[in-house]
Amino acid sequence: MAVTTRLTWLQEKRLQHHFGGKQFSLLYKASVHEFSSENLLEKCCNQGPTITVIYSENYVTGAYLLDSLQEEREVPVILFALQETEISEYKTGSHRLETLVDIKKPPAGFWMDLGNKRVAMSSKVSEELGLPQPCTTSFQECEVFRCKDLLDERKEEGVIVLKRTLLFAMSTYKPYKDMVHQIRILLLGPTGAGKSSFINSVKSVFRGHVTNQVLVGCDATGISKKYRTYPIKDVNDGQCLPFILCDSLGLSEKEGLCAEDIVSILKGHVPDRYQFNSMEPITSRHRNYIHSPSLQDRIHCVAFVFDATSVEQLSGEMVAKIKRIRREMIKYGVVHLALLTHVDSINLITVGDFPDIYSCVPVKLKLEKVHRKLGFALSDILVVSNYVSEWELNPVKDILILSALRQMLWAADDFLEDLPFE
Amino acid sequence: MAVTPRLTWLEEKCLQILLGNASLSLLYKESAHGCSIQKMVQRCSQQGPTITMLYLQKSIVGALTLDHIPKIVDDSEKQCASIFFIFQKDSLTVMSTLFLNLLKVTSDYLEFYSSDKLNFWIYPKKRVFRKPDFSVTKFSTDIQYLECEVFRVEGIKNDLGCIKKMMTATQHKNKLLADLRIYKPHADLVSKIRILLLGPVGSGKSSFFNSVKSVFHGHTTRQAPVGSDNTSITEQYRIYPVKDGKDGQYLPFMLCDSMGLDETDDEGLCVDDIPYILKGCVPDRYQFNPFNPITPKHPTFITSPSLKDRIHCVAYVLDINSIKSLSSEMVAKLKQIHEEVLKCGVAHVALLTKVNDCDEVLQENFLNMTKKMTSWNQVMLINQMLGIPLSNILMVRNYASERELDPMKDVLILSALRQMLRAANDFLEDLPLEETGKLGFFCSSCKALVFFEKP
Numbered sequence: 001m002a003v004t005t006r007l008t009w010l011q012e013k014r015l016q017h018h019f020g021g022k023q024f025s026l027l028y029k030a031s032v033h034e035f036s037s038e039n040l041l042e043k044c045c046n047q048g049p050t051i052t053v054i055y056s057e058n059y060v061t062g063a064y065l066l067d068s069l070q071e072e073r074e075v076p077v078i079l080f081a082l083q084e085t086e087i088s089e090y091k092t093g094s095h096r097l098e099t100l101v102d103i104k105k106p107p108a109g110f111w112m113d114l115g116n117k118r119v120a121m122s123s124k125v126s127e128e129l130g131l132p133q134p135c136t137t138s139f140q141e142c143e144v145f146r147c148k149d150l151l152d153e154r155k156e157e158g159v160i161v162l163k164r165t166l167l168f169a170m171s172t173y174k175p176y177k178d179m180v181h182q183i184r185i186l187l188l189g190p191t192g193a194g195k196s197s198f199i200n201s202v203k204s205v206f207r208g209h210v211t212n213q214v215l216v217g218c219d220a221t222g223i224s225k226k227y228r229t230y231p232i233k234d235v236n237d238g239q240c241l242p243f244i245l246c247d248s249l250g251l252s253e254k255e256g257l258c259a260e261d262i263v264s265i266l267k268g269h270v271p272d273r274y275q276f277n278s279m280e281p282i283t284s285r286h287r288n289y290i291h292s293p294s295l296q297d298r299i300h301c302v303a304f305v306f307d308a309t310s311v312e313q314l315s316g317e318m319v320a321k322i323k324r325i326r327r328e329m330i331k332y333g334v335v336h337l338a339l340l341t342h343v344d345s346i347n348l349i350t351v352g353d354f355p356d357i358y359s360c361v362p363v364k365l366k367l368e369k370v371h372r373k374l375g376f377a378l379s380d381i382l383v384v385s386n387y388v389s390e391w392e393l394n395p396v397k398d399i400l401i402l403s404a405l406r407q408m409l410w411a412a413d414d415f416l417e418d419l420p421f422e
Numbered sequence: 423m424a425v426t427p428r429l430t431w432l433e434e435k436c437l438q439i440l441l442g443n444a445s446l447s448l449l450y451k452e453s454a455h456g457c458s459i460q461k462m463v464q465r466c467s468q469q470g471p472t473i474t475m476l477y478l479q480k481s482i483v484g485a486l487t488l489d490h491i492p493k494i495v496d497d498s499e500k501q502c503a504s505i506f507f508i509f510q511k512d513s514l515t516v517m518s519t520l521f522l523n524l525l526k527v528t529s530d531y532l533e534f535y536s537s538d539k540l541n542f543w544i545y546p547k548k549r550v551f552r553k554p555d556f557s558v559t560k561f562s563t564d565i566q567y568l569e570c571e572v573f574r575v576e577g578i579k580n581d582l583g584c585i586k587k588m589m590t591a592t593q594h595k596n597k598l599l600a601d602l603r604i605y606k607p608h609a610d611l612v613s614k615i616r617i618l619l620l621g622p623v624g625s626g627k628s629s630f631f632n633s634v635k636s637v638f639h640g641h642t643t644r645q646a647p648v649g650s651d652n653t654s655i656t657e658q659y660r661i662y663p664v665k666d667g668k669d670g671q672y673l674p675f676m677l678c679d680s681m682g683l684d685e686t687d688d689e690g691l692c693v694d695d696i697p698y699i700l701k702g703c704v705p706d707r708y709q710f711n712p713f714n715p716i717t718p719k720h721p722t723f724i725t726s727p728s729l730k731d732r733i734h735c736v737a738y739v740l741d742i743n744s745i746k747s748l749s750s751e752m753v754a755k756l757k758q759i760h761e762e763v764l765k766c767g768v769a770h771v772a773l774l775t776k777v778n779d780c781d782e783v784l785q786e787n788f789l790n791m792t793k794k795m796t797s798w799n800q801v802m803l804i805n806q807m808l809g810i811p812l813s814n815i816l817m818v819r820n821y822a823s824e825r826e827l828d829p830m831k832d833v834l835i836l837s838a839l840r841q842m843l844r845a846a847n848d849f850l851e852d853l854p855l856e857e858t859g860k861l862g863f864f865c866s867s868c869k870a871l872v873f874f875e876k877p
Contacts, residue, residue: 003470004576025447026574033468042464046455048425146425146448158431176668330647330655337644355431358825375649377629378823379642407642413668414645420707 003032006055006141009361011082013348015051016150018080018087019064021352023152024051024145031141035114037101044144045069052100054112054119055141059083059131061119063100063110064147072096079110081129090128114142150352151396159355163395166402167206171234173242173409176416180296182231183243183412186265187339188257188325189305190318191250194341197386198305199230199245202405205398207235210387214247227265227274243409246299249276251325253317262325266302266332268293295419300412302329302336303404304376308383309345312369322374333418335411338376339404340366343383354396357383382407425454428477428569436514439828441486442588442781444578446473452570457546459495459529462572467493471575474532476544476551476567482509483553483567485522485534485542488580492527500525503582504534506542506554507589516589520554521582546570584781587788591829594788598836599638603666605674605843608850612730615675615846616661618699619773620759621739622752623654623682623690626775629820630739631662631677634839636821637832638666638673646679648822654682654690659699659708675843678733681710683759685751688712696759698723700766702731729853734846735769738808742774742817745800753807760808769849771814771842772804780830783817788833791817816841 005012005026016022027050028043044050046068053062060082067075074094081088092109101112109122120136121129175183187195196214204210214230228247231240248265249257260281264270271288282289290297304322306314314322329336344351346362353360358367367381382404385397427434427448438444449472450465466472468490475484487504502525508518522542526533535541540554550564579585607615619627628646635643646662647655660679663672680699684690694715698704705722716723724731738756740748748756763770774797777783782795791801791813801815816838819831 002576002578002580003468003574025449027447027449027465032470043449046425148424148426152426154426155431161432326649335644335647371650377644377648377650379821379825380644380649410639410641411644414643417665418645 003029005029005143005145007053007060007143010348011060014085014087015053015080015082017348017350018089019051019078019147021150021350022051022147023150024147026143026145028144029141030114030143035117035142037112037114040101040114040142040144041069047146049147051145051147052112053143053145054139055143056119056137056139061129061131064089079125079129081131083130086130088129090125092125112142150350151355155355156395159395159399163398163402166399166406169406170206170243170402170409171236171241175242175300176413179416179419180300181242182240182296183300183409184229184246184296184298185243185408185412186246186248186299186302187305188248188262188302189251189339190307190314191252191256193250193305193307194386195250195305196247197388198303198339198341198384198401199247201384201386201397201401202245203230203232204387204393205401206232206241209392210390227270227272227276229272243405243412249278251318251321253315253321259325259328263328263332266299266329266334268297268299299334300415301408302334303339303408304336304374305339305341306370308340308342308366311340311366312373314373319373326375333415335415336380337407337411338370338374338381340370340381340383341386343400344385351385351394351396354385354400357400425451427451427571427573429475429482429571433482433511433514437509439826440516440589440592441473441575441578441585442830445576446573447576448571448573450570450572452546452549457549459527459532459546462532462546462570463491463493463495463527466572467491469574471578472572473575474544474572475570477569477571478565478567480511481517482511483507483542483551484509486575486585487525487534488578488582488585489525492525495527495529497526497528500527502534505582505586505589506534508553515592517593519586519589521586522554544570579781583786587784587786588781588830591788591833595637595829595832595836598833598840602673602836602840602843607674607734607843608847611850611853612734613674614663614672614730615734615843616678616702616730616732617675617735617737617842617846618678618680618733619737619739620680620691620696621683621773622741622744622748623684624650625682625739625741625744626820626822627682627739628656628679629822630737630773630775630818630835631664631679633818633820633822633831633835634677635662635664636827637835638664638670639668641827642821642825654684656681657710659704659706659710661706675839681712683752683755684712685749685755693755693758693762696762697766700733700736700763700768702727702733733768734849735771735842736763737771737773737816737842738804738810739773739775740804741776742797742800743776745774745803756808767849767852769842769845770810771816771838771845772808772810773838774800774804774815774817775820777817777819777834780819780828780834783834784837788837814841814845 028040033039048068049066050069051064064078065075074096076094077092079090079092109125112119117138119139189195199214200212230245234241251257255278258278258281264282269290357363367378370381371378384400384404450462455461471488473486475482485504485506487502489502504522506520506522507516510517522534522536524535531545533541533543542554543552550566552564621627628648631646632643649655656679662677666673681691689712692712692715698716703724704716779796785792804815805812818834818838
């Protein structure tokens with residue numbers, strides 16, 4: 001009973017990319033709606049731009065119509081072929097529907113005989129598309145989709161409403177029972193995962209344009225060596241927001257942040273700008289050591305930051321280290337999440353996918369792998385795309401950053417609520 | 423000319439959830455394709471499940487059908503099961519649903535109706551519709567609509583009963599929330615019911631607490647640590663109160679979380695700890711030791727627990743997908759524990775987690791469990807293994823892999839909680855009482871004389 005496309009997620013994604021970030025809505029399927037040009041026209045005319053996909057035994061081919069299909073009207077046509085992972089195309093100019101479906105009319109170099117399930121191409125067209133001769137082939141299925149921008153006006157409006165809602169929620173957030181004025185969120189993760197970039201991205205969202213205040217890779221080896229606590233300002237009223245992001249030395253197998261320092265950070269003993277030494281943890285004899293930290297000085301939520309493109313290549317040593325740190329966090333009752341950066345570097349993912357990012361197949365697979373490798377609950381693994389090379393904000397990136405931040409604040413509330421009475 | 427739904431993106435996302443994470447593809451839009459049945463049927467016939475939506479100022483009225491809309495326009499009556507619904511825009515909630523089972527397509531109108539003449543009737547030429555009239559009057563009013571759109575619905579379950587449940591789950595969830603907020607333990611013997619969660623490592627005990635809290639807070643929470651590991655993530659005894667939202671009042675129950683059970687002796691929760699937990703002798707945050715149970719000599723041991731410190735209901739938490747592969751050692755351990763629970767007279771339920779078919783667990787009206795669900799075999803297994811009554815074998819899907827709440831999952835979680843509170847009430851009602859309200863009870867298991875005192 002259900003009418004669904006034969007395209008795999010990957011095939012659909014490749015075609016969508018190729019024709020400029022579209023999304024497809026199935027309108028006509030020959031095996032359900034009859035192999036008939038009258039029925040195709042009935043279902044597909046006046047639907048805006050459409051793409052016709054033809055499934056032959058060895059390849060997928062078809063025509064992209066850049067304008068609405070209408071009787072007696074010429075429409076610009078791009079022919080294409082999809083083989084394995086490659087798409088080739090050939091622009092044939094403008095044609096009427098008849099020239100695509102009726103072999104008696106002058107050909108556009110390409111025509112479909114729906115009734116007999118045959119498609120024909122001129123030698124020139126098949127050569128341009130890199131398809132083998134002969135010119136006439138049988139096909140098994142024909143589908144026609146409406147093509148719309150993945151990020152169309154309607155979705156963009158929804159994203160802007162959502163961003164406004166999130167910004168308001170962040171700036172009016174109050175920690176649980178006002179137990180502290182500001183939530184401290186500690187970012188931990190391997191060197192180069194994007195911890196400092198995430199802080200810059202959060203600052204950027206609240207500033208209204210991209211900022212690079214937090215130095216990234218300020219050392220020759222790209223390591224932040226100091227402990228930093230960054231308050232974030234709301235550009236509207238200049239007030240500090242109710243959270244502070246804390247940046248630390250990256251984790252690594254040998255050097256990097258040592259376990260004893262992490263405990264000291266969690267408890268609130270480490271002052272801002274403390275210079276880490278991977279060979280020697282901080283002690284109470286240090287000049288600026290905070291001897292009696294208050295709840296305000298403690299860490300209320302931890303985010304482990306990983307690069308989505310390299311998290312699967314973490315060494316066994318690093319994985320074991322992260323698991324040990326997590327056990328320590330559980331002991332101290334600190335709630336923690338995983339944050340994957342560079343989500344737009346995952347195969348076939350673009351900014352246009354961000355509004356529904358958790359529904360994308362490659363992202364789901366990535367989160368499953370992180371869940372199995374590192375043990376985080378799936379709902380505790382968040383994804384973002386940091387601002388790295390841009391100058392201006394993109395609301396679609398903003399909602400990922402703000403959504404992740406909101407999860408961290410909710411997690412901090414859970415931490416505060418769980419504190420033993422004292 | 424763009425052919426774009428009038429539905430906003432956020433409204434579409436909400437509808438998708440209500441339809442069980444289906445996706446919507448626009449097929450027909452009246453203002454783009456013409457105000458006629460012929461134009462509608464041309465595009466919408468033979469498209470599988472479809473949803474027809476009429477837009478009003480503050481609501482959307484429509485019908486969802488799983489059958490094909492026929493391609494022939496005539497006056498004949500056709501079997502075509504559908505659900506009529508009204509969707510409120512401001513609350514993003516389906517307020518009303520009705521089953522209809524017949525369809526008529528004429529050259530002028532489309533009519534979904536039932537044999538007792540309730541009908542939903544669309545007349546595109548005049549942009550009016552008539553909705554099912556539940557009152558006694560014979561005269562229906564034609565109502566003007568702003569737009570008509572028809573979408574194909576993909577990825578939807580082929581069961582109208584399930585779909586109706588998903589559409590109306592929010593209403594039922596709100597009713598359950600209201601009931602739980604005003605719940606009072608039997609005769610006010612205690613102010614809060616204590617529910618103990620017991621079960622193997624990884625069965626979802628801590629996740630269940632997080633899920634209950636999530637439902638009351640309206641977003642996912644993570645107070646109890648969870649994650650996957652071979653040994654129990656939970657190593658302390660925790661007594662979790664739950665608030666009705668971040669700034670709300672405490673609810674009349676607490677969930678007590680324990681270390682996971684392991685089939686091996688000297689791993690996981692010590693069976694000898696359990697009688698003391700049941701009696702209320704174990705304090706919050708007690709660090710379990712698999713080798714040594716708590717003893718009265720422990721500095722934080724509660725030597726004279728009152729009724730409010732006791733466990734009033736035990737929930738055995740089991741992964742529904744692992745029941746058939748429980749080792750004989752684990753089964754023996756569960757039975758041993760169950761004997762202790764029975765000996766102490768505590769109310770008990772089984773809670774099966776990680777249910778895959780959330781929308782199949784309950785009847786259409788949410789009042790009872792159905793027996794046609796695919797998990798019924800597991801229910802029978804637990805019934806036989808531990809002798810727990812069928813009505814006390816509950817099913818949920820915790821929020822462990824989802825980022826957003828789902829009304830259908832909320833309903834299962836709240837229903838399970840309600841059954842636990844009912845079982846606890848039975849326990850309280852069955853307590854022996856002496857005239858003074860103070861009584862002694864010698865529990866042979868923990869070799870302690872425990873006094874109850876009426877508050």
